[in-house]
Amino acid sequence: MSEEIKRTKLYDFHVKHGAKMVPFAGYEMPVQYPLGVMKEHLHCRAGAGLFDVSHMGQGFIIADDGAFETAAAFLETLVPCDVKSLEPGQQRYTQFLNADGGILDDLMVSRLGLEGHQHWIYVVVNAGCKDDDFAHIEKHLTDGVKLKILEDMSLIALQGPKAADVVSKYLPEAKTMPFMSSLDIELSGMWCHISRSGYTGEDGYEIAVKHTDVVEMCELFLSHDEVELIGLGARDSLRLEAGLCLYGHDIDTTTSPIEAGLIWSIQKHRREEGGFLGAEQVQKHIAERPPRRRIGIQPLGRAPAREGTIIQNMKGQDIGVITSGGFGPSHGGPVAMGYVKRRYSRSDTEIQLIIRGKAKPAKVVKLPFVPNNFYRGEDQ
Amino acid sequence: MKYTEDHEWIKVDGDIATVGISIHAAGQLGDIVFVELPDVDAEFEKGDDAAVVESVKAASEIYAPVSGTITAINEALEDAPETVNAAPEEGGWFFKMKLLDPSELDSMMDAEAYKTFIAD
Numbered sequence: 139m140s141e142e143i144k145r146t147k148l149y150d151f152h153v154k155h156g157a158k159m160v161p162f163a164g165y166e167m168p169v170q171y172p173l174g175v176m177k178e179h180l181h182c183r184a185g186a187g188l189f190d191v192s193h194m195g196q197g198f199i200i201a202d203d204g205a206f207e208t209a210a211a212f213l214e215t216l217v218p219c220d221v222k223s224l225e226p227g228q229q230r231y232t233q234f235l236n237a238d239g240g241i242l243d244d245l246m247v248s249r250l251g252l253e254g255h256q257h258w259i260y261v262v263v264n265a266g267c268k269d270d271d272f273a274h275i276e277k278h279l280t281d282g283v284k285l286k287i288l289e290d291m292s293l294i295a296l297q298g299p300k301a302a303d304v305v306s307k308y309l310p311e312a313k314t315m316p317f318m319s320s321l322d323i324e325l326s327g328m329w330c331h332i333s334r335s336g337y338t339g340e341d342g343y344e345i346a347v348k349h350t351d352v353v354e355m356c357e358l359f360l361s362h363d364e365v366e367l368i369g370l371g372a373r374d375s376l377r378l379e380a381g382l383c384l385y386g387h388d389i390d391t392t393t394s395p396i397e398a399g400l401i402w403s404i405q406k407h408r409r410e411e412g413g414f415l416g417a418e419q420v421q422k423h424i425a426e427r428p429p430r431r432r433i434g435i436q437p438l439g440r441a442p443a444r445e446g447t448i449i450q451n452m453k454g455q456d457i458g459v460i461t462s463g464g465f466g467p468s469h470g471g472p473v474a475m476g477y478v479k480r481r482y483s484r485s486d487t488e489i490q491l492i493i494r495g496k497a498k499p500a501k502v503v504k505l506p507f508v509p510n511n512f513y514r515g516e517d518q
Numbered sequence: 519m520k521y522t523e524d525h526e527w528i529k530v531d532g533d534i535a536t537v538g539i540s541i542h543a544a545g546q547l548g549d550i551v552f553v554e555l556p557d558v559d560a561e562f563e564k565g566d567d568a569a570v571v572e573s574v575k576a577a578s579e580i581y582a583p584v585s586g587t588i589t590a591i592n593e594a595l596e597d598a599p600e601t602v603n604a605a606p607e608e609g610g611w612f613f614k615m616k617l618l619d620p621s622e623l624d625s626m627m628d629a630e631a632y633k634t635f636i637a638d
Contacts, residue, residue: 175574176549371548371575440552440596442572465551465574472552494554494570 146192147292147349151356155367163265165193168369175371179467182338182376183508186298187368188359195268196288196346199259199275203282206249206257212283213247213259216275218395218414220405221259227251229318229333231403233395234263234274239419240391241398242274243267244383246344248333252322260320260331262293262344264385278415291331292352297342297376299511300364305332305343308358312343317512328355334513337373339380339506341513378473379466381434381505387445388432388461388475396423397477399432399505430458431483434505435474437463441493442472443500448492449478457482460491469507478502519607520623521632522583527607528626533617537583539571542636544606548573553599555591555613562586562615564622569612571602584622586615 144165152159157168168190170178181187201208210221219232229248233241243264250258263271275285296305306313308326312334315321320333328351336342347355359365368376374384383389389398394416401409401424408414409424437443447460463474474491482489485504490497519529525543529536544550552572562568562582569580591613595601602610617623627635 169575170548174548176551179574375574440599441554442552442577444577465572467549467574 144193146190147352148190148192148294148356151353152190152367157367157369160370162370163193165265167193168367170369170371171367173366175369175375176467178366178368178372179375181366182298182368182372183340183468184299185364185366186296186300186304186342186359186362187338187372188356188365189295189297189368189373190292190356191295191344192292192352193265194293195263195265195271196291196293197261197263197272197275198286198288199261199283200286201257201283204257206259209257209259209283210249212278212280214408214414216278216415217245217247218404218408218417218420219247220408221247223405224249226256227319227321229320229335233389233400233403234271235395235414235416235420236391237415238391239394239416239423241385241389241393241395242391243271244385244389245271246333246335248320250322250331251320255322266386288346290349291346292349293344293346294352294356295336295342295344296359296365297336297338297340297368299341301340301342302513304359304362304365314515315513317514325355326358330355337380337382338376339382339508339510340376341511375464375467378462378464378475379469379506379508380510381475381507383432384462393432393477394419394423394428396420397428397430397432427480429480430477431480432461432475432477433483434503434507435460435463435476435489435491436501436503437472437474437491438499438501440471441498443474443491443493443498447474447476449476449500450490450492450497451482452488452490454490454497457489466507473507474500475505520626520628521635522581522626523635524581524583525636526580526583528583528623530617530620530623533620534589535584535586535615535617536611537568537580537613537615538611539580539602539606540632540636541606544603544610547571547578548575550599550602553595553602553612555593555595556588558588558591560588562588571599580612582615583626584615585618587618588613589616590614
């Protein structure tokens with residue numbers, strides 16, 4: 139991969155705001171701003187945090203016959219979630235699987251709600267996988283279905299308990315948008331696709347906006363005292379506390395969605411009927427239960443246990459490995475997740491972590507470490 | 519006070535050297551959440567891994583800047599690792615060593631030279 143490193147349309151904006159830029163998935167991205175990872179993380183859980191996620195891949199899957207069902211039927215051959223039942227403006231989390239049921243990438247899939255475009259399916263995939271994902275879609279495309287990669291849209295996220303207050307100043311509808319729904323609409327004169335979702339465990343939005351408008355939209359949000367810029371460092375600690383998987387670490391081609399604890403993202407009739415790439419292995423893991431499971435891990439001391447740390451049972455036998463680990467600023471201590479043999483996956487199971495050659499006590503815990511704070515309607 | 523190219527500082531009083539990380543290094547590491555210190559009486563050669571400092575994102579080794587024996591550790595860091603960020607060249611010291619070979623200090627930078635070093 140000798141490709142030149144890319145920049146998002148917010149590169150100058152990041153630099154202007156004092157970001158420390160690092161290479162990530164082929165892009166120069168802000169790892170942190172002057173506030174620092176710890177304060178950025180805590181701010182996002184208290185106020186609102188603004189993220190540049192324009193490095194992610196965005197595309198539309200559209201059928202020539204103008205029928206949503208045609209495009210949905212195609213996409214269902216590649217993902218285990220129920221695409222066909224998506225209502226206009228509804229979004230779901232799913233995964234691309236290989237023939238062995240391993241995860242090629244995880245993604246968001248939604249049906250546009252805009253009148254006249256309700257047959258369009260919008261997908262958002264990970265930056266590091268996007269070229270492979272789009273090639274994967276292209277390879278399996280059926281006659282009469284097309285993939286349109288979005289080259290002119292940036293993607294930002296505004297996350298945190300104050301995100302709705304800020305966004306609804308410009309877009310009153312945003313306040314009561316259901317979790318995992320989207321709108322195609324103007325926000326302060328800028329056309330955007332806004333969805334109520336994110337990757338922090340907090341309430342918030344992801345907003346696709348034209349390259350030519352993205353700086354203006356970011357400046358608009360940032361003009362509010364409750365908004366701070368958040369870099370990739372805090373993005374990682376936020377999602378880890380929220381128990382969310384990071385592709386290439388917690389899930390990859392060697393893990394099935396069942397091992398990864400993502401069965402909730404596979405609707406019941408699809409578990410039974412299959413009909414997607416990798417279905418056989420997924421059904422086998424459902425029926426026989428998987429040999430290993432993704433778990434939350436609470437180290438009992440102060441030492442963070444990083445990715446790659448060996449997990450042992452109390453007899454000193456290797457039973458698994460940590461796939462994400464670090465310090466959880468809101469949790470106030472180390473947090474980790476990883477895979478262990480299934481019989482050790484029950485909550486409160488005592489385990490030990492081999493950190494710099496020494497066994498440190500830990501226990502299996504339920505995820506997330508910090509309760510999710512998604513918008514569940516006005517009555518919450 | 520003298521500095522190493524690994525961004526440690528060393529302050530010598532008689533044959534005892536106090537060791538920590540520079541203000542520059544603490545700033546680069548970011549919010550420090552954990553410090554693992556060596557055992558008292560542990561012996562190190564110059565360049566050995568002597569301690570570990572962890573920020574939210576990553577773990578970094580602290581090397582013994584000189585050869586010698588650990589005579590004291592800053593136990594307060596175990597409960598308050600953030601002291602390394604707040605006062606890296608004072609209360610945030612890591613350990614004290616009894617020097618084996620004072621000539622090892624000769625090649626280290628003084629404050630002025632270190633300032634130039636980090637500016638490059």
